Amino acid sequence: MKFTKSYEPGEFEPQIYAEWERTGVFQPRIRQFAGNEKETQDCYALVMPPPNANGNLHIGHGLTVAIEDVLARYYRLKGKSTWYIPGADHAGFETWVVFERALEKEGKSRFDFSRDVLYRQVWDFVQMQRGNMELQVRALGASCAWDDLTFTLDENVVSRVYQTFEKMWNDGMVYRGKKLVNYCPKHQTAFADIEVDHETEAGKLWDIGYELVEKNGEMTELIVSTTRPETIFGDTAVAVNPEDARYKDVVGKMVKLPLTGRVIPVVADEHADPEYGTGVVKITPAHDFDDFEVGERHGLPMVQVIGEDGHMTSEAGLGFAGLSASEARKKVLEQLEEQNLLRGEHEIEHAVAHCYKCGAVIEPTLKEQWFIDVKRLAKMAVERLEKGEIKFYPSNKRKVLINYLENLKDWNISRQIPWGIPIPMFQKETAGAEDASEWIFDTRTNLQKIEVGGVTYVRDEDTFDTWFSSSQWPIVCTDWLEGKENPYYPLNVMETAGDILFAWVARMIMMGVYVTKEVPFKEVYLHGLVLDEHGQKMSKSKGNVINPIEMVTKYGSDAFRLGILRGRSAGMNQAFSENSVVSGRNLCNKLWNVARFVQGMVDEAEGSGVVAKEIEIARESAEVVNAGQVNAGVEMPYSTDNMGEDWICRELTKCKEEIEDDIKEYRFSEAVETLYSTIWDKYADWFIESQKQYKNIPLLKVTLEMILKMLHPFAPFATEAIWQSLSWTGGMLVIQDWPTRLKFDPISAERFESLQDVVRETRRLLMDLKSANQSNKWGLLYGDDALVADNELLVMGLTKVNSISSCEGQPRGLRLALTNHEVYLDVPEEVVRKYRENIEERILKIGRELDALNLRLTNPNYVNKAPAHLVWQTREGVKEKTELIERLKKELEVIA
RNA sequence: GGUUCUUUAGCUCAGCUGGCUAGAGCGUACGAUUCACAUUCGUAAGGUCAUUGGUUCGAGCCCAAUAAGAACCACCA
Numbered sequence: 001m002k003f004t005k006s007y008e009p010g011e012f013e014p015q016i017y018a019e020w021e022r023t024g025v026f027q028p029r030i031r032q033f034a035g036n037e038k039e040t041q042d043c044y045a046l047v048m049p050p051p052n053a054n055g056n057l058h059i060g061h062g063l064t065v066a067i068e069d070v071l072a073r074y075y076r077l078k079g080k081s082t083w084y085i086p087g088a089d090h091a092g093f094e095t096w097v098v099f100e101r102a103l104e105k106e107g108k109s110r111f112d113f114s115r116d117v118l119y120r121q122v123w124d125f126v127q128m129q130r131g132n133m134e135l136q137v138r139a140l141g142a143s144c145a146w147d148d149l150t151f152t153l154d155e156n157v158v159s160r161v162y163q164t165f166e167k168m169w170n171d172g173m174v175y176r177g178k179k180l181v182n183y184c185p186k187h188q189t190a191f192a193d194i195e196v197d198h199e200t201e202a203g204k205l206w207d208i209g210y211e212l213v214e215k216n217g218e219m220t221e222l223i224v225s226t227t228r229p230e231t232i233f234g235d236t237a238v239a240v241n242p243e244d245a246r247y248k249d250v251v252g253k254m255v256k257l258p259l260t261g262r263v264i265p266v267v268a269d270e271h272a273d274p275e276y277g278t279g280v281v282k283i284t285p286a287h288d289f290d291d292f293e294v295g296e297r298h299g300l301p302m303v304q305v306i307g308e309d310g311h312m313t314s315e316a317g318l319g320f321a322g323l324s325a326s327e328a329r330k331k332v333l334e335q336l337e338e339q340n341l342l343r344g345e346h347e348i349e350h351a352v353a354h355c356y357k358c359g360a361v362i363e364p365t366l367k368e369q370w371f372i373d374v375k376r377l378a379k380m381a382v383e384r385l386e387k388g389e390i391k392f393y394p395s396n397k398r399k400v401l402i403n404y405l406e407n408l409k410d411w412n413i414s415r416q417i418p419w420g421i422p423i424p425m426f427q428k429e430t431a432g433a434e435d436a437s438e439w440i441f442d443t444r445t446n447l448q449k450i451e452v453g454g455v456t457y458v459r460d461e462d463t464f465d466t467w468f469s470s471s472q473w474p475i476v477c478t479d480w481l482e483g484k485e486n487p488y489y490p491l492n493v494m495e496t497a498g499d500i501l502f503a504w505v506a507r508m509i510m511m512g513v514y515v516t517k518e519v520p521f522k523e524v525y526l527h528g529l530v531l532d533e534h535g536q537k538m539s540k541s542k543g544n545v546i547n548p549i550e551m552v553t554k555y556g557s558d559a560f561r562l563g564i565l566r567g568r569s570a571g572m573n574q575a576f577s578e579n580s581v582v583s584g585r586n587l588c589n590k591l592w593n594v595a596r597f598v599q600g601m602v603d604e605a606e607g608s609g610v611v612a613k614e615i616e617i618a619r620e621s622a623e624v625v626n627a628g629q630v631n632a633g634v635e636m637p638y639s640t641d642n643m644g645e646d647w648i649c650r651e652l653t654k655c656k657e658e659i660e661d662d663i664k665e666y667r668f669s670e671a672v673e674t675l676y677s678t679i680w681d682k683y684a685d686w687f688i689e690s691q692k693q694y695k696n697i698p699l700l701k702v703t704l705e706m707i708l709k710m711l712h713p714f715a716p717f718a719t720e721a722i723w724q725s726l727s728w729t730g731g732m733l734v735i736q737d738w739p740t741r742l743k744f745d746p747i748s749a750e751r752f753e754s755l756q757d758v759v760r761e762t763r764r765l766l767m768d769l770k771s772a773n774q775s776n777k778w779g780l781l782y783g784d785d786a787l788v789a790d791n792e793l794l795v796m797g798l799t800k801v802n803s804i805s806s807c808e809g810q811p812r813g814l815r816l817a818l819t820n821h822e823v824y825l826d827v828p829e830e831v832v833r834k835y836r837e838n839i840e841e842r843i844l845k846i847g848r849e850l851d852a853l854n855l856r857l858t859n860p861n862y863v864n865k866a867p868a869h870l871v872w873q874t875r876e877g878v879k880e881k882t883e884l885i886e887r888l889k890k891e892l893e894v895i896a
Numbered sequence: 897g898g899u900u901c902u903u904u905a906g907c908u909c910a911g912c913u914g915g916c917u918a919g920a921g922c923g924u925a926c927g928a929u930u931c932a933c934a935u936u937c938g939u940a941a942g943g944u945c946a947u948u949g950g951u952u953c954g955a956g957c958c959c960a961a962u963a964a965g966a967a968c969c970a971c972c973a
Contacts, residue, residue, distance in 0.1 A: 006935065198971095205973075226973050239973090272973080281973040288973075350972050396900065403899055404969070502968085529967095533908070566921070567909040571901080573967080575908050579922050582935080589935045597932035661912085669910065673920060685937085692931080760939095767939045770927065800928090800938095849917070861953035870915055870954095877916070 003599060003725060007592035009556025009585075012721040017138050020720075025735050026143045028083035028488075043083070044075040045488035047477045048137075048144060049496045049504070050087030050152060050470075052094060054129035057136040059530045059538060059576070060497055062548030063568070065140040066561040067527060067668060068495050072143050073713035074663050075492075077738040083488055085477045086137065086144040090126065090152045092420040092466040093195075097187070097357050099125050099419065110418070115461055116448075118418040136549050141557045141716045143734070150477050152469060153421065160476045161469045162424050162443050164515055169441050173373045176439060180285075180292040181412050183365035184355040185310030189416040190369060191355070192465055193409065194503050196362055198351045203227050207278060207344035208336060210238060210255040213263060222247070222255055222266065223343045225277025227350060228287070229336070230329040232257065233316045234305040235264060237283040239294055242268035244279050258341050259332065260317065267298045286366045304366050325363070369414035370423060370462070377510040378405040384519050390509070393525045393666045394571035397501060404502050405510075413465045420463030429456040471507035474520040482516075491521040498526040498571050525666050526571050530564065533577030551581050558715035559585035562676075565668045565714065587676055588718040591711065594684050595722040598700050602727060605697045642794070644690040645699055647752035649744035651682045652706050656739055659710055675711055683707060686756065693793050701728060706739040755791055758823055761816040762799040765825055768838065779803035783811050783822035801825075815891055817842055819880045836892065843888050850881040 020026060028043070046068055051061050072084035099122050100110060110118060137144070150157065168174045181190040206229055209221040224238055235257055240247035251268045271294050272281045285295030286302040295302060305316045312328045314321045320328050336342045353362035382405050384390065385398060392398040414423065422445035428438040429449070440457055444450050448459050474480075478489040490512070494505065505524060512520030531537060532544040539545065551560040562584030568574050655678040662671035683703070691700060704726075712719040712733055723733035762780065769778075779802045780795065782788040788795055789806065796804045813826040814835055827835075853874050856862050863871055 003932085006933075200972090224973080228973080273971095277973065283973090290971085290973080348972085394901090400900060400968080407898095407969080499968085535908080569910080572909095573902095577908070577922085580908080583921060586933095586935045590933065593933035593936090595932090600932070665912075667910090667912080670912085673910070677920080684933090688932080763938060764940085767927070771939090852917090856954085859953055863953085865953050866915070873916060 003592070003596035007556075007589045007718060007721070009558065009588070009717060010553075013139070013141075013557055013717045016717055016720050016724075017141065020143065020732070020734055021138075021146065023732070025732065026084065027145050027147060029081040042079070042081055043487040043492075044072075044080040045083040045085070045478060045491045046071060046493050046495060047085045047474060047491060048087055048142070049500075050089040050150070050473075051133050051137070052091040053088035053133060053151060054095060054126045055091070056132055057140070057548055059546050059548050059564075060527075061137075062140060062551075062560065063527055063530055063564050064495065064497070065137060065142045066564050067525070067666075069140070069142050069144075069561070069716070070565070070663065070668060070671075070713040071493065071495070073716060073734070074738075076143065076734070077709060077712065077736060079737060081487075082143075083148070083478075084142065084144040086134075086142070086146060086149045087473070087477065088130075088133065088149060088151045089470075090419065090466070092415065092417060092463070093187075093189075093357060095122065095126060096417045096419040100187070115418045115422075116446075122419045139549060139552050139557060141561065143716070148477070152466070156479075157469060157472075157476050158421050159443075160472055161421055161464065164472060164511065165424060166441050167515070168372065173376060175371055175373065176368060177371050178366060178368045179371065179412075180287075180289055180364045181367050181369055182353065182362045183308065183367065184358065184360055185308070185363050186355065186358045186360040187417070188308060190365075190367055190412055190414060191362070192412055192467070194467075195356050197354045197356045199354055200349055201352050203348055203350050203352070205277060205346045205348045206333070206336075206342065207346075208232070208258060208282075209341045209343050210258060210280075210282075212250065213254040213256060216250050216253065219250070222250065222280045223278045224280045224282045226282055227348070228284075228329070229332045230312070230325050231284045231287045231305060232282065232332060233260060233312075233320065234284040234286050234303040235282045236285060236295065236300040236303060237265050237267045237298065239267050239269040239272045239281050239283050240279060241270065241272040241274045244272070244274040246274075246279065258339065259335055267294070267300075269294050269297065287364055289364055292364075302366060306363060306365070308365060308367075310363065367414075369412050370425070370460075372411040372413055372468075374408045374411050374510070377514055378408050380513045381405055381506070381510045384509070384513055389519045390521065391523045393523065394569075397498070397524070397526055397571060401501060401506055401509075405506060411465075413468045414460075414462040415465055416461075417463055420466060421469055423460045423462050423464055425460045426450055426452075426457035427460065429458050467503055467507055470504060471511040472515065474508060474512060475515055480516055489516070489520070490518055493523045493525055494521040495525045495527070498528050501526060527568070528571055528573040531573055531575045533575050533579070535573075535575045546576065546578070551578070555581050555585040556588060556717065558588050558718045562587060562672055562714055565672050568669050570666055583676075584715075587680065588715055590680055590684060591707070591715075591718060592722060594679070594688060595704060595708075595726065597688065598704050599726055601691070601695055601700060602697055605695065606727075642690060642694040642696070642791075643745075643748035643752040643755070644687055644694075644794070645696055646744040646746070646748035648683065648687040648703060649699075649742035650746065650749040651678060652703060652710075652739075653741045653744070656706070656710060656741070663713075672714060675714065679707055679711065689798060690794055693797050702742075705729065706742070708733060709736055709739050751787055754820055755787060755795065757818055758788060758795060758816065758821050759798045761818055762795075762801065762823070762825065765814060765816065766799070766801075769825075769827070769831065769835070777802050778813075779805070779826045781805060781807035781811065781813060781824040781826050783807050783809075783824070785822045788821060788823055815887070817884070817888070819884050839888055839892055843885055843892075846881050846885055846888075850878065850885065853878045853881065 048068060049064060051057060068084065072082050076082040102125070103110060113121070134149075165174065182193065182196045183190050205225050205227055207223045207225050208229065210224050211221045212219065222238060226232075238255055240251065242251070247266075250266050253266050254263045255266060256262070257264050267283070271290050272279060283291045283294050283300060285292045285300055286304040287306060294300070303315050305313055306325050307313045310325055312320045312323045312325065316328065320331065323331065333342065354360065355362055382402055385402050385405075390398070424441055424443050424445050425439050426442050440452060442450055442452070442457070445459060450457050450459075474489065474491050474494070478486055478491065480486050480489045494508070496504065508520050512518065529537065532546070536542065536544060548560060551563070559581050563581030564576055566580045566584070655674055658674045659671045662668070662674065687703070708719045708723050716734065720733045723729050766778070780799065782804070783806075792804045807824060811822070811824050813824040814832055816823045816825065856874055857878065
């Protein structure tokens with residue numbers, strides 16, 4: 001392949017991904033589940049939180065894939081058998097909503113069809129829309145094992161879910177109960193608490209007079225405050241606080257329920273807040289969660305007055321039955337007004353529960369549903385969490401999770417939506433609804449009726465909450481089986497969005513511990529929301545949504561990945577802008593051009609046949625050595641006169657070690673920074689520049705290879721494209737070995753840094769002079785300075801001065817402000833004089849620094865208590881600065 | 897009410913176990929150009945680390961309080 005002038009991602013990415021996939025490099029190298037001897041150490045597994053099978057990826061998926069793929073690719077290079085397991089979600093409710101909308105457009109309703117027909121229709125609907133998501137995951141470069149893609153309705157998922165459910169049923173952890181559930185009247189299904197959005201809204205609070213059956217002194221009625229007058233027909237008591245002196249005497253008395261004349265008791269209950277409204281609250285156990293609990297405490301009857309269709313039931317009585325809830329409210333208020341029972345009306349703000357999908361007001365409704373006894377599950381999970389069996393990033397989430405688990409209520413897993421996994425429970429055909437013993441477990445959910453022992457049972461029409469099946473995701477995806485060793489379970493890490501900590505992570509831990517007796521993953525990394533560049537939440541209505549695939553098309557997959565990882569740390573909601581993608585693109589292009597330039601040098605040298613042999617030597621010596629030794633590493637061929645080579649070996653080794661630490665601790669942002677500055681500021685700006693003077697072809701090759709490997713997890717396409725374009729590399733980068741340390745001479749490396757100071761100081765001085773309208777065409781003179789003398793060409797090349805030579809014992813011009821060097825910029829006398837002020841300023845500045853250091857040393861506590869090396873460093877600093885000031889002063893004298 | 901987080905350069909963020917002159921990207925200013933790269937190169941300006949107090953030889957980091965902002969959970973008759 002020939003190197004073009006700039007890197008064009010679009011020309012490489014599709015082919016490269018296709019080749020990766022075709023050659024099967026994303027499949028784990030070892031797949032053993034038979035329990036053979038196997039070192040689990042060598043395996044690394046993680047699952048992709050399954051995106052909606054028939055949807056498109058959004059920016060959050062972009063972040064997920066970027067993070068997870070860095071991990072997968074890094075550990076693959078490290079030689080681990082890496083299994084990055086992709087998934088696709090049937091997205092029960094989301095998809096259902098889309099499908100139902102489509103049905104409505106055709107003028108049909110879900111109630112026109114049986115569940116089985118609906119299920120088949122949605123299945124076809126999803127198949128038609130499917131595929132985009134998977135293509136987009138590929139475009140992001142995810143190195144996942146496509147052969148193992150799991151769809152959340154796949155047979156193995158269903159069978160695992162049924163096994164678990166059966167176990168829970170047998171263990172008595174599942175029960176059928178008639179309880180108040182969150183119910184969306186629009187979609188006609190129940191929800192878990194977690195699926196409900198609470199929003200603060202303006203509303204009204206009405207005071208209604210409830211007449212006391214017997215007068216209590218002057219008191220003839222109790223005034224009840226309510227926001228929901230339409231539920232008045234379901235009232236089975238009114239409550240006052242037991243501590244409330246005003247109502248002490250009416251507790252146990254009866255009141256007449258307005259509009260009906262029914263007589264209900266006054267109970268004392270903590271739930272009534274004396275501060276709120278009149279302090280008297282009506283109790284409607286069938287339509288309010290708190291009232292439900294009050295009802296249970298006092299053994300009150302439950303009267304359902306709003307049906308599942310959102311209309312009033314016959315319990316509401318003639319004239320109301322059949323009205324919608326809001327119509328009923330109007331009518332109740334009118335009649336109360338007529339009967340002179342309305343005592344007041346106040347504007348208030350209160351939280352109202354909404355369906356998280358359609359926004360309809362959630363109607364707490366009495367329903368018979370399957371519930372999971374979460375207490376036992378949560379307890380097991382909390383025990384493991386408290387033992388620290390799972391490490392959290394950010395660490396505080398562990399406490400947050402424990403706090404949540406300890407306060408969890410039972411979990412309603414029934415959904416009245418056909419699109420999902422059917423609940424494998426059948427009820428005796430003639431049974432009344434109440435008796436749990438009439439239910440049997442059976443997996444033949446494809447049948448509506450089954451016969452067992454001559455008795456007919458009818459299928460429960462409900463499906464599982466999707467979180468019930470996804471809570472078993474790590475178990476399913478890794479093919480975990482009881483009694484068989486599985487090197488991929490527990491997963492090494494669970495990476496996902498912080499906002500599903502409760503919905504998903506908590507449930508995976510509970511179910512994982514329950515089913516496998518092990519935590520399902522060893523570490524959890526949670527990422528925050530991706531916000532727009534001003535820190536605002538992205539939303540369609542604000543028009544600030546960034547589409548990851550558009551970014552990929554425009555700048556390349558690598559650029560997007562580098563961009564989104566930059567400035568990101570665990571658990572934080574963080575801003576993201578196109579700018580960071582641009583800088584990612586620039587890095588890829590920079591590296592491309594570095595490679596192009598190195599290849600050019602290689603071609604030139606090899607064309608002349610000089611180095612072919614040397615390369616062989618370099619390769620052979622590239623063996624792993626004891627990494628514990630300070631200076632151990634791969635032996636490199638050096639030219640004797642360029643310490644830049646030792647320096648770059650040191651820097652690359654440092655970079656490698658920093659990245660290793662960063663990835664281990666999930667500090668992606670810092671890893672990207674480190675790579676960016678190593679490649680750009682160090683390798684390109686200093687090493688490559690100095691290699692223009694001294695070409696060490698074997699070293700250029702080895703260092704470039706090392707950089708490609710280190711950047712590969714972050715920018716897989718560009719690095720692979722370069723790898724395959726270089727003349728001397730073979731195979732695919734994706735399955736190379738992670739680099740080992742490079743050997744270097746630390747003294748030589750430090751000398752190069754010292755030389756960099758000379759170059760920088762020269763440049764700075766030239767800039768200063770230019771600002772003062774002086775020409776920059778000067779030469780450099782050096783005095784007693786062996787380092788500069790030995791590197792004349794390098795210094796000249798990097799500073800672009802006219803000439804460089806020894807001053808032959810006769811220094812002139814401006815001396816560079818460096819302690820360890822005697823170098824002069826050869827400028828005429830008058831320029832030196834003009835520059836006098838500058839020198840004076842410098843003396844003052846260094847003087848201030850010197851004072852600070854001296855102050856530290858005069859403090860006996862510092863000298864005695866601080867670590868010796870710090871004190872030593874401070875003393876050295878004082879020495880250096882004192883010398884420098886002396887010199888500058890001498891110079892001033894000379895000028896004067 | 898409960899839990900948790902954030903506050904560092906104009907903007908977005910790093911800063912790991914307390915230890916050299918607090919860093920990066922973008923932006924800004926000034927300058928360069930036959931060179932692998934204008935998706936380039938060089939130089940610079942820009943900070944009371946929210947405030948106050950404490951611990952310490954030493955605090956952006958630890959502790960306490962305050963202020964501002966955010967998220968989640970519970971509740972709101």
